[in-house]
Amino acid sequence: MAERVDDRWFGDWIGYSGAATFASVVLILANPVSGYPRTLTSAGLVLALFPIYWFLARPSRAGIRANTWRAWLYVVIATAVYFVAYGLNNWANIALFIVSPQFFLVLSALPAAAAIVVINFGGLTVRWLVGDLDPGDVAGVLGLTVLVIAVSIYFSNRITAVTKQSRERGLLIDRLREQQREIAELSEQQGAAAERERIAREMHDTLAQGFTSIVTLGHAVQGELDTDPAIARRHVELMTETAQENLQESRRIIAALTPGRLAESTLEQALGRVAGRFEEETGVPVAFSVTGEPHPALPAIEVVALRVFQEALANVRKHADASAVDAVLAYQREAVGISVRDDGHGFDAAAPREGFGLDGMQARVREAGGTFELETAPGAGTRLSVYLPAPAGPGEVTA
Structure with a gap:
């Protein structure tokens, strides 16, 4: 399965490849053991690996270690270029520091390890074909090649593993930030819901009760206007007072202030007034x-x-x-x-x-x-x- 990777992480690998390519070219040019024409050609081939890697591997940054056709094409081209460059100047084997990590970047573990084995033993074969390998040196070079393969596979795999862990930590941090943002939004929504519930309770416990009192008193006044005008006038006064209190409470609810009955009185006094008003309104x-x-x-x-x-x-x-x-x-x-x-x-x-x-x-x-x-x-x-x-x-x- 393809592993996702961001441009910043892939850019680090591009930087490494560029630096390693430059260092390899300098070392090859500094050691013209096969003559300058062959050395220049070998250095040019190693240098050409970088733009090839850029154009073939970079499009696969969204599918790292995915074994895509672009990845395999780069591995084949890089292996062929390395063989030719190594045949021209044996200092071109320094290019293994470039291609080994790249193989583990674009291929999964087993295919990458296989490609590294092929490119190392293939290089040994190239040295033998060009006559650069004496029979007495075969055992030593073979042992060294096996060691290089083991070290290349181990460190290349560890590099990609550590990089993968770093990338996963980065993705985890991004997810945590996203979750924090979602939690903040949910908290804001919950706070808004709690505030709406609080205002609903305030309106129910103050305005709705006040309007109920006004309605009740209004019904009473209708029957008292002809039979008991004095009581009717008192009930009208209570209706006016209740309406005024409701108006004050509505303003205080909007301003989220302390209830009017407690603004300038103790709890005992406020409850006493509520009890007195209830008794006066209901009898x-x-x-x-x-x-x-x-x-x-x-x-x-x-x-x-x-x-x-x-x-x-x-x-x-x-x-x-x-x-x-x-x-x-x-x-x-x-x-x-x-x-x-x-x-x-x-x-x-x-x-x-x-x-x-x-x-x-x-x-x-x-x-x-x-x-x-x-x-x-x-x-x-x-x-x-x-x-x-x-x-x-x-x-x-x-x-």
Whole structure:
């Protein structure tokens, strides 16, 4: 199977081939043992290997060690050129430092090793044919040739193996960078989704509840205009106040600021106002109490506590048909708790729900690191308890 390689990596091999070719030509010219005409011809043939390698091997940079027809053509031409150059000047054997790594570059391991064996023993045969090899030197030259073959195969294979490992590491780094980019995109998308969910909860827990109050009061006013104008006017005032608060909340949601009810008041005061507004709008009494020694919590925790309290009372308004509500804000040493209990008709907690309120509350509490408890049954009312992490500061003593 073809192995992919980039232009930069292949360029390193081109640089090596060029440098090795130049060095070989210089050494051949510096040793004119067979006379200058034969030496010049031998050097010219070795020099010609470089453009041949460039034109035949370079197109295969996308299929390195793929045994393509271009690769085999280069091996055949390089072997023939080497034989002629070696026959003209035995210093041309230095060209083996060029062609051996190249053979391992363009062919897989076994064909490359075979080509190196052929070119080395072929060179020995050329020396014998041109009469440059004495019978007494055959054994020594043969042993040296075997050694050269072994060294050429070993080091050429190691060079290509190390280069392959380097290339694979480079590809791995590229994949890691791509994965990091994908992770960053996914994180950005997840952050955007979380922000949309947060805004949806904010709108549900503030604007939707406010509009529900306005609608409820509007229906009440329609029946009170003729029978009790004073109550009708008070309900209209409440509608106006609720609309103004909704407008403020919408602006604060857009600006991602702290909820309006907590802007300039404590959590206890904000919950007390919510309870008072609920009682005034619905006529259902709310017994609101605070236990423990009050201490400030993180703003994000107080926001969750306020939203849970608002949603709990909104559920009582819409679903419970209750006659009374007990609400408790409990300060503990490591937490702040919200408890809302009504005497309404309750419901089956395991039954499928269509609304967003309970799920939104659970999500808020879970994200804040708190616990969410719901106790209810048909005809037995509902009790909602939430505990949020709020460690007391040094010197603050809590119940």
